[in-house]
Amino acid sequence: MLKPIKSITSYSQLYRLIKDIFRNFSNPFEGKDVISLDQFDKTSIIRLFKETEELKKSNPKELLEILKGKVAALVFFEPSTRTFSSNTAAFKRLGGQTIEHQNPLVTSSAVKGESIEDMAKMLEQYCDVIVMRHPIKGTLEKVAEAVEIPVINAGDGIGEHPTQALLDMFTIWEKFKKLNGLKGLMAGDMLNGRTVHSVIRGLSIFPGNTIYLLSPKELRLSREEFKLYSERGIKLIEIESTKDIPPDCNFWYWTRVQKERFSDKRVYERLKLSFILTKKLVNGKAGKNTLLMHPLPRVGEIETAVDADKRAVYLTTEPKNGMYVRMTLFKLILNNK
């Protein structure tokens, strides 16, 4: 999880690199960006989850000292309910403060044509961490390159959404006490769903996991991604019908078909409700311990009748865990004792 340094051209860069290497032993998160699940390994994920478990039990008043005097910039070029609110709540619940840009193409100097790199360099003068969402895949890597302070990817187009995947994986780990040897189902938009990409990357770090992928043919994972992930050892099995859902999955991870990624809205209309999570399907195919998950928002692909099922965690445990996982990440990244 080291911030890359392209070449060492000065003593100060060498000093920084050596300091980073030593720091990495005690806290692999300190000062780091969170751009992709590929940055993580088993040790760092389990460390994060054990600390999150502890933080959940803490006295909220005591947590207020952790980020006292720190400021986070939240810059969201795409709409958000959960990621924006839970990051804001997480930072404030640790005693920090936030600078908030929602809709910066209307409210910031981005509207005058300021580059994303310049914007980030300005925010770096005011704050300790940047949390950014952007519609273009790969933008967060550019932002992280441009500044020295940590940058957190809050979703980059169809790329990744690493903190959502971490909260999803934490929810699975909390229930089953493991992240290996799992059997899961992911349904909906595998092509454009950035949370799907991050969860698969995350679960591919642990051995023995199998994920069934249920989607219309047009919304399968890209062949490049399917090959890339499969080569890491995770078993991916593509299915085209709910009839092929195997019994006793550890989790079902339903997703929305991502309307905003379609150039032809007629295609979206045709595909949007290809697979609906119904009470009948849950009763017929889910195991008694199967977690019913969804990163949300939902737009018709889960019947509201499923919400009351005790296995359904998308409106309760998942978003709550999102706040706690983000609190722990901020604490570790900014390493306030």
Ligand code: CP
């Ligand atoms: N899960 C998620 O990213 O939701 P928002 O788009 O509301 O942040």
